[in-house]
Amino acid sequence: MSKKIFIDFKRCIACKACEVACEMEHGEARIRVFEFPDLTSVAFNCRHCEKAPCVEVCPTNALSKDDDGAVVLDPLKCIGCLMCGLACPFGIPKIDEYNKIMDKCDLCAHRRAEGKLPACVSACPTEALKYGDINDVLWAREGKIVAEFKDIGDRTNVLEAYLIR
Amino acid sequence: MAEKLVPVVCPWCSVGCRFYIVNVNGYPKKIEFDYENDIRNHGKLCPKGVAAFQYLRHPDRLKRPLKRVGERGEGKFVEISWDEAIKEIAQKLSEIKEKYGPEALAFLGSERCSIEENYVLQKLARALGTNNLDYVCRMCQSTAVAGKGMLLGHPGLTNPFEDIFKAKVIVLWGYNPAATNPVFFGQYIEKAILDNNATLIVVDPRKTKTAKYADIHLQPYPGTDLAVALAMLNVIITEELYDKDFVAERAEGLEELSKTVEKYTPEWAEKVSGVPAELIRKAAITFATAGTAALLTNEGVNQHANGTRTVMALTEMMVLCGYFGKEGVMSGAIPGAHNGMGAGLMGVEPDALPGKFPLHAEEHRRRIEEVWGFKIPEKPGITYVEMVDALLKGKLKALYVMGTNPAKSLPNLKKVEEAFKNIEFLVVQDIFLTETARYADMVLPAAAWFEKDATAVSFERRVQRSFKAADAPGEAKPDWEIIVMLAKELGLGEYFNYSDVDDILREINRTIPFLTGATPERLKKNLKGCMTPCPDESTETPRLFVQGFLTPNGKAQLIPVEYEEPGEVPDEEYPFWLTNYRFVGQFHTGTMSHRSKSLSKRWPEEYVEINENDAKRLGIKDGNLVKVETRRAALVLKAKVTPHIREGVVAVPWHWDFNYLTTDVLDEYAKMPELKTAACRISKVEG
Ligand code: SF4
Ligand code: SF4
Ligand code: SF4
Numbered sequence: 010m011s012k013k014i015f016i017d018f019k020r021c022i023a024c025k026a027c028e029v030a031c032e033m034e035h036g037e038a039r040i041r042v043f044e045f046p047d048l049t050s051v052a053f054n055c056r057h058c059e060k061a062p063c064v065e066v067c068p069t070n071a072l073s074k075d076d077d078g079a080v081v082l083d084p085l086k087c088i089g090c091l092m093c094g095l096a097c098p099f100g101i102p103k104i105d106e107y108n109k110i111m112d113k114c115d116l117c118a119h120r121r122a123e124g125k126l127p128a129c130v131s132a133c134p135t136e137a138l139k140y141g142d143i144n145d146v147l148w149a150r151e152g153k154i155v156a157e158f159k160d161i162g163d164r165t166n167v168l169e170a171y172l173i174r
Numbered sequence: 175m176a177e178k179l180v181p182v183v184c185p186w187c188s189v190g191c192r193f194y195i196v197n198v199n200g201y202p203k204k205i206e207f208d209y210e211n212d213i214r215n216h217g218k219l220c221p222k223g224v225a226a227f228q229y230l231r232h233p234d235r236l237k238r239p240l241k242r243v244g245e246r247g248e249g250k251f252v253e254i255s256w257d258e259a260i261k262e263i264a265q266k267l268s269e270i271k272e273k274y275g276p277e278a279l280a281f282l283g284s285e286r287c288s289i290e291e292n293y294v295l296q297k298l299a300r301a302l303g304t305n306n307l308d309y310v311c312r313m314c315q316s317t318a319v320a321g322k323g324m325l326l327g328h329p330g331l332t333n334p335f336e337d338i339f340k341a342k343v344i345v346l347w348g349y350n351p352a353a354t355n356p357v358f359f360g361q362y363i364e365k366a367i368l369d370n371n372a373t374l375i376v377v378d379p380r381k382t383k384t385a386k387y388a389d390i391h392l393q394p395y396p397g398t399d400l401a402v403a404l405a406m407l408n409v410i411i412t413e414e415l416y417d418k419d420f421v422a423e424r425a426e427g428l429e430e431l432s433k434t435v436e437k438y439t440p441e442w443a444e445k446v447s448g449v450p451a452e453l454i455r456k457a458a459i460t461f462a463t464a465g466t467a468a469l470l471t472n473e474g475v476n477q478h479a480n481g482t483r484t485v486m487a488l489t490e491m492m493v494l495c496g497y498f499g500k501e502g503v504m505s506g507a508i509p510g511a512h513n514g515m516g517a518g519l520m521g522v523e524p525d526a527l528p529g530k531f532p533l534h535a536e537e538h539r540r541r542i543e544e545v546w547g548f549k550i551p552e553k554p555g556i557t558y559v560e561m562v563d564a565l566l567k568g569k570l571k572a573l574y575v576m577g578t579n580p581a582k583s584l585p586n587l588k589k590v591e592e593a594f595k596n597i598e599f600l601v602v603q604d605i606f607l608t609e610t611a612r613y614a615d616m617v618l619p620a621a622a623w624f625e626k627d628a629t630a631v632s633f634e635r636r637v638q639r640s641f642k643a644a645d646a647p648g649e650a651k652p653d654w655e656i657i658v659m660l661a662k663e664l665g666l667g668e669y670f671n672y673s674d675v676d677d678i679l680r681e682i683n684r685t686i687p688f689l690t691g692a693t694p695e696r697l698k699k700n701l702k703g704c705m706t707p708c709p710d711e712s713t714e715t716p717r718l719f720v721q722g723f724l725t726p727n728g729k730a731q732l733i734p735v736e737y738e739e740p741g742e743v744p745d746e747e748y749p750f751w752l753t754n755y756r757f758v759g760q761f762h763t764g765t766m767s768h769r770s771k772s773l774s775k776r777w778p779e780e781y782v783e784i785n786e787n788d789a790k791r792l793g794i795k796d797g798n799l800v801k802v803e804t805r806r807a808a809l810v811l812k813a814k815v816t817p818h819i820r821e822g823v824v825a826v827p828w829h830w831d832f833n834y835l836t837t838d839v840l841d842e843y844a845k846m847p848e849l850k851t852a853a854c855r856i857s858k859v860e861g
Contacts, residue, residue, distance in 0.1 A: 020364060020382045022352040024758045029221040029772045033204060048386045048818070131207040134218040135360030 011078025013057050014116065014130060015146045020137035023050035027129035027138060031114075034128040037105075039114040052138060055080060055101045055114035062133065063093035063102055071111070079116040082158075087111050112154075114142075179206060180643035181701055183630050184215075185286070185623035186222040186761050188509040189358045190632025191215035192701060195227060195624055195643035202624065202644040211701050214335060214634065215351030220356035221773060222461070227624060230644060230771040234606050237648025246595050249612035256649060256659070263616055264663035267302070268601050270571045276303030276551065280561050280570055283309040283459035283522035284577030284653075285511035288628030288640075290678040291653040292513075293528060294670065298657055301548055301666045304417055305533060305555030306570070309522045311514055313585075314560040316844035317476045317573040318507035319518070321485030324843075325493070325726030325731050330515070330635050331506030332498065333468075334553035334705065334716045338362045338372075340502030343464035345375045345457075347398065347488060348474020352383035353758040354681065355508060359384065373464070375457050377402065378474060379753060380783070380825055381818035382733045390457050393820045396753040396851035397740025400456055403487035403641060404737055405443035408435045409458035410494055416462065417496025417608045424722065425493050427732035433732035446737070448820070462495050466502035476507060479741035482843040486735045493730045499719040500587075505597065508633045509761060512623075512679045516631035519686065519706075524555030529686040529705055545685050556843040559584065559838055565593040572599040576653055577620060581609040582763040585836035585847040586806050602731040603656055608765050620653050627675045628652075629697060635715070637692040638703035654678060741848025746824075748804065748853035750788075752835060754828040764829045780830040781812040788822065789815040792858065798861040806850045807834035810859055818850035824856060 023044050031054075040054035044144045056108040057080045064080055071086035072093055082102075087110040093102040094111065105112040117127035125131065130140040139146050179200050184191040192213045194206040205227060209217040219226075239259035244250025270278050281299040283292040284477050292309070311319070315329075322329040335358065338344065342660045344363060351359035366372040367387050376388040377399055385391045392403050410416050411432050421428055440451035440458075461467055469492055479500050489505070495824050499505040511514050521528035527550070531538035539550050556564055562584060564570035584590045584708060594600065594613040602611040603618035631637050646652075651659075654675060661670040676694040683690050685810040687705035691692045696704060696711050704714040722728030744751055759777040761767040768774055782802050794800055794814040801808050803825065809831055819825055838849045 019368065020360070022356060022359065022364075022386075022758075024220055024352070024356045024383075025776055026219060026221045026356065028776070029759075030219075030224045032772050033224055046379065046817075048383060106606055130219060132219050132224050133360075134215075134220050134357040135364050136218075137360075160390075 010142060011057070012079070012116070013141055014054055014127060015139045015141075015143070017137050017139065017150065018049060018051045020135040021050045021052060021160055024134060025133055026132040027052050030128040030132035034120070036116060036156050037112065039112070040129050051142070052129070053099070055097060057116065062096040062098065066092045066096040068092065075118065077121060078117065079118065080113070081115040081118055082111055084108070084110055128156055177203070178805045181208065181642055181646050182624055182639050182640050182643050183512060184219070184223045185226055185512055185766070187355050188213065188512055188514050188633040189355050190512065190630070190634060190636055190638055191219055191223055191357050192638070193219060193223065195837070197643050198647040202230055205228055208367070210623065213702060214527040214632070214636070215357045216361055218357050218361055221622045222761060222767065223357070223777070225526070225770045225772045226548060227644070228772060229766040230622055231647070232606075232769045234769060235647045235650070236605060236617065237605060237618060237650060239649070240613050240617040246613045247591065247643065250378075251617060259499055259618060260615055260659050260663050263601055264660060267572060268664065269341040270599060271302060274571055277302050277306060277431060277452065277553075278569070278571040280306035280556070280573050282558070282573065282575045282578050282580065283307065283517050283520070285310055285314075285509065285514040285517045286623070287517070287577045287653050288513060288626070288675070289516040289520050289632060290675045291576070291657070292517040292522045293678060293682055294520045294654050294657045294661075294672070296520060296528070296545065298476060298661050298666070301669055302664070303551050303660070305524050305551055305553065307522050307524055307555055308558040308561070308563070309517050310558070310583060311509065312520050312845060313477065313583060313703060313849060314473065314510050315476060315507055315514060315849060317478070317481030317514045317841050318471065318485050320844040321482045322489050324487045324733060325486060326498075326719065329632050330718060331504065331508075332718045333501075333504040335362045336763065337502055338468050338504050339370055339373055341366060341371045341466050341468040341504065341554065342502070343375065343467040345377070345461060345467065345469040346384055347377040347469065347471045349470050349472035349477070349508065350378060350382040350384045350755065351508075352551050354472065354756050356758060371595065373460060375460065377646070379751075379820050379823045382755075390453065390460065392449045392453055392457060394449050395820075395823060397480060397848075398447035399475065400484040400487060401438070401443040401446040402449055402739055403484055403491065403709065404435050404438035405451075406452045406458040406461065407431070407487060407490060407494070409455055410491065411435060413459070415459065416494035420496030421494060425730040425732055427734070431490065431732045431734045432460045438737065440709065448680070448822070461491065466496050466500065467492070467495065468504035470504065471507045474850060477846060479839045479841045479848040480738040481841050486733060487519070490732055493732060497789070498723070498730070499717065501717075512632065513630035513637065513681055514611075515633060516629070516637075519631060519689070520682070522558055527839050529688065542685055543592045545681065559691035559840060559845060559847050562593045562838070564589055565597055568596070571597070573597060573601070575602045575604075575610055576602070577604055578656070579610050579763045582833065584838075585833055585849055586838040587834045588807060589838065593811045596625070603653060604765070604767065605650070606765050609763070612784060618656055619648060619650035620656065621650050626652040629679060630673070634703045636703045637689070637697065637706055637708070638701070639694075639697035654750075658672055669825050740851050742851065742853050748855050750854045750856060751823045752802065752804065752852045752854035753823060753825045753850055754832050755825050757827050760785045760829040767829070780813075780832075781814045781826045782856070783814045783816050783819045783825045785819050785823070786815050787818050789813065792856065793856050801857050801859050802835065802854055803856070804835040804837075804854045806837065809834065822850050824854065
């Protein structure tokens with residue numbers, strides 16, 4: 010099953026612990042927090058797309074999907090042609106100027122191998138970042154409401170219960 | 175490669191987060207999050223926590239004792255040996271004591287050092303015959319300590335973190351936890367709001383990341399929130415929204431208080447504070463009728479010349495509504511640093527003994543004298559800010575500074591710099607050459623927090639042990655070792671017979687009855703620590719005031735409070751209210767955080783926030799350079815034009831040069847300086 014990092018922007022306080030945690034782990038932050046004038050903020054990393062354009066365009070197969078569904082880079086195969094960077098609709102793969110190969114979020118492959126969460130998710134003090142399968146994450150977020158739906162049964166109340174949130 | 179995981183307490187704020195340092199042969203390699211233990215942060219960390227070991231190996235770390243060769247303040251030193259340094263310091267201190275008496279000496283402890291280190295420091299001062307002792311709590315929490323102390327007999331946070339989930343209303347007054355305590359905010363407050371539907375009331379002139387979640391946001395002018403608090407008391411009393419049974423049983427003084435606040439109507443408060451009367455009324459009713467409430471305060475309340483009064487009024491709101499001693503409530507002020515509370519408990523204060531017993535409490539003095547084996551001087555010492563005046567007047571000759579940075583954290587810095595030039599002998603022990611150390615005659619290299627075993631008390635009153643996770647660089651030593659070396663050289667060795675921190679903690683266990691149960695054995699076995707009071711090894715106290723208050727008769731004292739302005743208010747010449755705030759990724763005077771790569775990259779510089787309407791009026795655009803000028807000094811800063819600050823107020827982050835602008839007017843009860851507001855004028859810098 011493919012797992013991703015989801016962001017609950019309602020919870021994000023733009024503290025950038027995720028950026029710093031990623032930077033401590035990889036030398037450079039691969040997640041970025043965008044702040045908007047109305048005080049909302051969104052942390053944004055690679056989406057590890059189901060049909061990932063970067064993987065599709067990579068001429069050397071340096072990019073591939075691992076068992077958890079993360080798009081990972083094999084540095085030995087990367088030739089720094091920048092195709093993935095262009096193909097990514099979010100501009101995620103970045104050139105590492107020193108090594109002249111690409112650098113991108115791999116959902117902390119080495120941490121996952123040890124059974125740990127990605128660094129950014131581990132740190133996030135508000136749990137705005139959630140790692141998991143979309144269905145599990147949705148259930149954790151909306152499940153309480155769904156359970157209430159089942160409990161109440163009365164459609165008008167259900168609607169009210171939903172709207173007051 | 176021998177890799178080990180060492181459990182530590184976070185060295186920054188006072189939430190008391192835990193994590194591990196991965197240590198490879200004495201060298202800190204990285205941090206790891208702690209999910210195993212039943213710890214307060216649930217493994218979560220803010221950016222400072224994640225970057226916590228970056229400053230450890232910064233090339234600026236002090237590695238050997240230094241002796242000044244250049245002018246004071248110039249920062250020119252030569253390296254000397256520990257032996258020479260300690261000998262010279264001991265000699266000079268003895269000389270000064272001989273010539274001018276012990277009161278010419280003063281000592282500053284530190285909220286960034288352990289309880290053991292603060293304990294030995296105050297013991298040394300007292301062994302030398304002076305109570306001239308203080309630490310930065312004076313500029314952070316002292317008003318809260320004084321105000322709540324008078325009313326309730328104890329200033330601490332009343333309830334465990336979990337209780338906030340059950341609070342129906344949360345009031346954050348002059349407190350922006352999303353920036354100052356993100357983990358506490360994210361793991362407790364935000365969950366109460368988003369998952370448990372708690373109502374949030376925020377009182378802050380700025381619309382902060384915290385205020386983003388507020389149902390009611392009151393934006394008073396800085397330091398006029400006392401007016402808002404008095405008006406809320408007025409509403410609660412006149413509309414009879416208070417808990418009559420609770421007040422009858424557990425408080426005294428309602429009549430006087432009612433009479434006093436009669437005149438402080440919401441309409442009056444609107445004129446003073448600029449907060450609409452209707453909004454004040456709504457906040458008061460929401461708060462008083464909630465059933466359970468948390469009211470948390472911080473520097474926005476504390477750091478004013480009227481701070482103690484505001485704390486008193488707010489505490490009275492909690493008493494009147496009968497919220498104390500229950501589940502689902504919380505009341506407290508949040509110290510800045512991880513051991514802000516612990517240092518205070520150790521008696522690093524001019525008028526309090528270890529355990530915070532007043533110096534004049536004879537039975538406690540006797541008891542402690544018995545443990546120590548020498549007489550404690552009876553005359554109270556002078557406070558932090560008062561030391562500056564004493565230096566200028568030549569009354570104070572020598573200052574011994576452990577792990578703190580007065581040349582940046584005190585108000586009215588130009589005056590402070592004068593004072594430090596005037597000093598006869600200054601010793602600074604720290605991990606970097608701070609602004610203060612530049613004036614020192616002798617600088618001693620200290621081990622950083624991760625480089626020693628140490629105990630701290632978080633703002634939840636939780637006593638926790640942190641373990642040595644890295645070797646100190648060069649010849650740097652733990653602060654307690656340095657103090658003990660000095661004590662021995664001063665001929666006081668018999669009172670300082672410790673071979674490790676556990677010895678000191680055991681003496682603390684004997685000296686302070688409510689810490690008797692916080693033994694080294696308990697803290698090592700149990701990383702979650704224990705909440706003080708813990709009179710024996712199997713007891714702790716999660717909730718305060720369940721039976722009664724800690725005043726002599728067990729009742730809360732509703733002492734009436736009259737309105738008083740903050741230390742400086744705008745006039746024609748200086749028409750703006752100036753205030754300050756904190757960045758989530760910077761800490762205090764920046765000694766450590768400015769030297770952390772990941773933090774200084776993201777929070778690199780200060781700027782001044784100006785309301786968009788004010789900016790338009792003055793022709794200031796975002797990014798323009800502006801001069802911010804008070805009666806004491808001026809700073810040139812970039813403007814940040816924003817709708818998130820109220821008109822008439824400008825704000826500057828505190829971690830850089832803010833204190834050149836502030837005034838040193840003091841709160842009469844706590845001697846807290848007016849750090850949070852000043853009158854200023856602003857003008858665009860052309861070119
Ligand atoms: S750590 Fe969490 S709360 Fe902080 S910026 Fe990142 S996503 Fe937002
Ligand atoms: S790099 Fe871009 S295209 Fe590739 S998986 Fe990530 S978000 Fe999708
Ligand atoms: S999963 Fe790892 S690499 Fe990706 S953004 Fe988070 S910390 Fe960075």
